Amino acid sequence: xxxxxxxxxxxxxxxxxxxxxxxxxxxxxxxxxxxxxxxxxxxxxxxxxxxxxxxxxxxxxxxxxxxxxxxxxxxxxxxxxxxxxxxxxxxxxxxxxxxxxxxxxxxxxxxxxxxxxxxxxxxxxxxxxxxxxxxxxxxxxxxxxxxxxxxxxxxxxxxxxxxxxxxxxxxxxxxxxxxxxxxxxxxxxxxxxxxxxxxxxxxxxxxxxxxxxxxxxxxxxxxxxxxxxxxxxxxxxxxxxxxxxxxxxxxxxxxxxxxxxxxxxxxxxxxxxxxxxxxxxxxxxxxxxxxxxxxxxxxxxxx
Amino acid sequence: xxxxxxxxxxxxxxxxxxxxxxxxxxxxxxxxxxxxxxxxxxxxxxxxxxxxxxxxxxxxxxxxxxxxxxxxxxxxxxxxxxxxxxxxxxxxxxxxxxxxxxxxxxxxxxxxxxxxxxxxxxxxxxxxxxxxxxxxxxxxxxxxxxxxxxxxxxxxxxxxxxxxxxxxxxxxxxxxxxxxxxxxxxxxxxxxxxxxxxxxxxxxxxxxxxxxxxxxxxxxxxxxxxxxxxxxxxxxxxxxxxxxxxxxxxxxxxxxxxxxxxxxxxxxxxxxxxxxxxxxxxxxxxxxxxxxxxxxxxxxxxx
Numbered sequence: 248x249x250x251x252x253x254x255x256x257x258x259x260x261x262x263x264x265x266x267x268x269x270x271x272x273x274x275x276x277x278x279x280x281x282x283x284x285x286x287x288x289x290x291x292x293x294x295x296x297x298x299x300x301x302x303x304x305x306x307x308x309x310x311x312x313x314x315x316x317x318x319x320x321x322x323x324x325x326x327x328x329x330x331x332x333x334x335x336x337x338x339x340x341x342x343x344x345x346x347x348x349x350x351x352x353x354x355x356x357x358x359x360x361x362x363x364x365x366x367x368x369x370x371x372x373x374x375x376x377x378x379x380x381x382x383x384x385x386x387x388x389x390x391x392x393x394x395x396x397x398x399x400x401x402x403x404x405x406x407x408x409x410x411x412x413x414x415x416x417x418x419x420x421x422x423x424x425x426x427x428x429x430x431x432x433x434x435x436x437x438x439x440x441x442x443x444x445x446x447x448x449x450x451x452x453x454x455x456x457x458x459x460x461x462x463x464x465x466x467x468x469x470x471x472x473x474x475x476x477x478x479x480x481x482x483x484x485x486x487x488x489x490x491x492x493x494x495x496x497x498x499x500x501x502x503x504x505x506x507x508x509x510x511x512x513x514x515x516x517x518x519x520x521x522x523x524x525x526x527x528x529x530x531x532x533x534x535x536x537x538x539x540x541x542x543x544x545x546x547x548x549x550x
Numbered sequence: 551x552x553x554x555x556x557x558x559x560x561x562x563x564x565x566x567x568x569x570x571x572x573x574x575x576x577x578x579x580x581x582x583x584x585x586x587x588x589x590x591x592x593x594x595x596x597x598x599x600x601x602x603x604x605x606x607x608x609x610x611x612x613x614x615x616x617x618x619x620x621x622x623x624x625x626x627x628x629x630x631x632x633x634x635x636x637x638x639x640x641x642x643x644x645x646x647x648x649x650x651x652x653x654x655x656x657x658x659x660x661x662x663x664x665x666x667x668x669x670x671x672x673x674x675x676x677x678x679x680x681x682x683x684x685x686x687x688x689x690x691x692x693x694x695x696x697x698x699x700x701x702x703x704x705x706x707x708x709x710x711x712x713x714x715x716x717x718x719x720x721x722x723x724x725x726x727x728x729x730x731x732x733x734x735x736x737x738x739x740x741x742x743x744x745x746x747x748x749x750x751x752x753x754x755x756x757x758x759x760x761x762x763x764x765x766x767x768x769x770x771x772x773x774x775x776x777x778x779x780x781x782x783x784x785x786x787x788x789x790x791x792x793x794x795x796x797x798x799x800x801x802x803x804x805x806x807x808x809x810x811x812x813x814x815x816x817x818x819x820x821x822x823x824x825x826x827x828x829x830x831x832x833x834x835x836x837x838x839x840x841x842x843x844x845x846x847x848x849x850x851x852x853x
Binding site for chain 1: 595654
C-alpha cells in the first residue's frame with residue numbers, strides 16, 4: 248500500500264502548493280482521490296501512468312477537490328484512452344462534467360461511468376476480489392464523503408520447502424494457497440497449516456477531508472492502519488474551524504487516538520500557516536504517530 | 551501595451567508547458583485572454599494583481615482555453631474581491647460556471663457579469679474612453695472568437711516650453727490637450743499645433759486562436775500592430791491542421807503578410823514538436839517579423 252500526495256493544501260492552488268489530490272496504490276489498484284486544479288500536471292510530475300487510473304473518488308464538489316477533473320478527463324481522451332473510467336462522487340458531478348464536455352463538443356471516446364453518491368449513510372461503493380471501498384459520510388458545508396479502502400485477506404503463502412518435503416504436487420498449489428488441506432496418494436492428510444504461512448494482514452486506509460470535527464467517525468474507522476484526516480486549522484483558530492466546518496490538528500489527533508489507528512497523516516492546511524511543523528506538534532500532544540502530508544510526499548506502507 | 555504569455559501550448563497542461571492564457575495590459579486595462587487550467591498559478595507567478603483583472607475574454611469552450619476559469623472565479627471570492635468581474639465568452643459559459651458554483655454552494659460575493667457571445671459576425675463587445683474590443687469570428691471545431699483590442703487616439707501632448715513662451719495659463723491646459731486653440735488676452739489666436747505634439751499613435755492587438763487558416767480574417771485585422779496567431783502545426787502536418795481546424799506556421803505568416811501587420815507572434819504549438827524554432831523558420835519564409843510565444847514571455851510594445 249502506497250500513498251502519493253499530489254496536493255494537500257486548502258482553498259486555492261498557489262505557486263508552490265497544490266489543492267487536494269492523492270493516489271492510493273493498493274493491491275495493484277491505483278485509485279485517485281480528489282482532483283484539485285493541476286492534478287494532471289502532478290500526475291505527470293510523479294510519472295504515474297494515466298492508464299492505470301480506473302477509479303476516481305471525489306469527496307465533494309468544492310473547487311479545490313474537483314476542478315482538475317474536467318481537464319483530466321479531456322486529457323485521457325486526447326491520449327487515446329479506451330478503457331473505462333469510473334467516477335465516484337456527489338450527485339451533480341455527472342451533470343457538471345457532461346455539460347463541460349458538451350460545450351466543448353469533446354465527448355470521450357472511452358466509457359465514462361458515473362457512480363453518483365447521495366446517501367448520508369456509510370455504503371459499499373466498490374468491491375472486487377482484492378479490496379473494498381466504503382464511503383465515510385462527513386460533515387462539511389456541502390455534501391461530502393470520506394473514503395475507506397480495505398484490502399481483503401489475501402491468499403495464504405506457500406511454504407515451498409514444506410511442500411517439497413511432503414511431496415505435494417504442483418497441481419495442488421492453487422488449492423493450498425486458498426487454504427485447503429492435501430490428501431496424499433498414500434492416504435496421509437497434510438493440514439494446510441503445515442504447508443503455508445499466514446497471508447500478510449490486510450491493510451486499510453481512511454481518507455477524511457473536508458469535515459467538521461466528527462466523533463461519530465470513530466467507530467467507522469476503528470483500527471484502520473492509516474488515517475488521513477484534514478487539519479485545516481490549529482487550535483488557536485478553532486473558532487474558524489467550527490465556522491467553516493473544518494477540523495483542527497488536535498481534533499484530528501483525537502479522532503486518531505479514539506479510533507486507535509496506526510498512523511495519522513495530517514493535511515489540507517490553511518494557507519495562513521507558514522510552519523507546518525506546528526500541526527505535528529499540536530497533534531502529538533494527543534496522539535503519538537503523526538505524519539505531515541506535503542505535496543509530493545510518498546508514504547510507502549509496504550516497508 | 552504589454553503582453554504576458556501565461557501559457558501558449560495546445561491540448562493539455564504538462565509539467566513544463568501551460569495551455570492558453572495571456573494578459574494584455576493596454577491603456578491601464580489588464581485584460582485576461584483565455585484561461586486554461588493552471589492560469590491562476592501563472593498569474594501568481596507573474597505577480598499580476600488579481601484585483602486589476604476586471605474583464606476576461608474566452609475564445610472558446612475547449613478545456614485548454616477555459617478550464618482554469620472556475621478556479622480563478624472561486625479564488626477571487628476567497629480573496630475577498632468585491633469589484634465586478636466581466637466574463638466575455640461563448641453562449642453556454644454562464645450555465646457552466648453557474649452550475650459549478652451551485653454544486654459547490656460557493657456563490658461569489660462580488661458581481662459576476664456574463665456577456666455571452668453567439669454572433670457569427672464581428673461585433674463590438676467592449677468600449678470605454680481608452681479602448682475598444684471587437685470579436686473576430688474564427689473557424690474552429692466549436693464556436694470560437696478571436697479578439698481585436700484597439701487603443702483610441704489619446705490626448706495631444708502639451709509642449710510645455712511653447713505654452714510658457716506664448717503665456718498660456720495653466721487653466722487652459724486641459725482644453726489644449728484636447729486639441730483646442732487658445733485665444734490670448736491680447737486677442738492673438740494660438741493654434742493648437744503650436745502648443746502640442748501629436749499623441750502616440752494608437753496601437754492594436756489581435757488575438758486569433760484557435761482557427762482553421764482563414765483568409766477572411768485579413769481585412770478585419772488589416773495593419774494591426776501585433777497579431778498573435780495560432781500555429782498548432784508545421785506545414786509538414788498541414789493535413790492535420792485541416793482535419794482539426796488549426797493553422798500551420800506558414801499559413802499564420804501568410805495572414806500576417808496579407809494583413810500587413812507589424813509583428814506576428816506564434817503560439818498554440820502542438821506538443822508533438824520539440825524545437826519551436828522550426829515554427830519561426832517556417833513563418834519567416836513568408837513574413838519577416840516573427841516572434842515565438844513562450845510560457846512566461848513578456849512582450850513590451852512601449853519600448
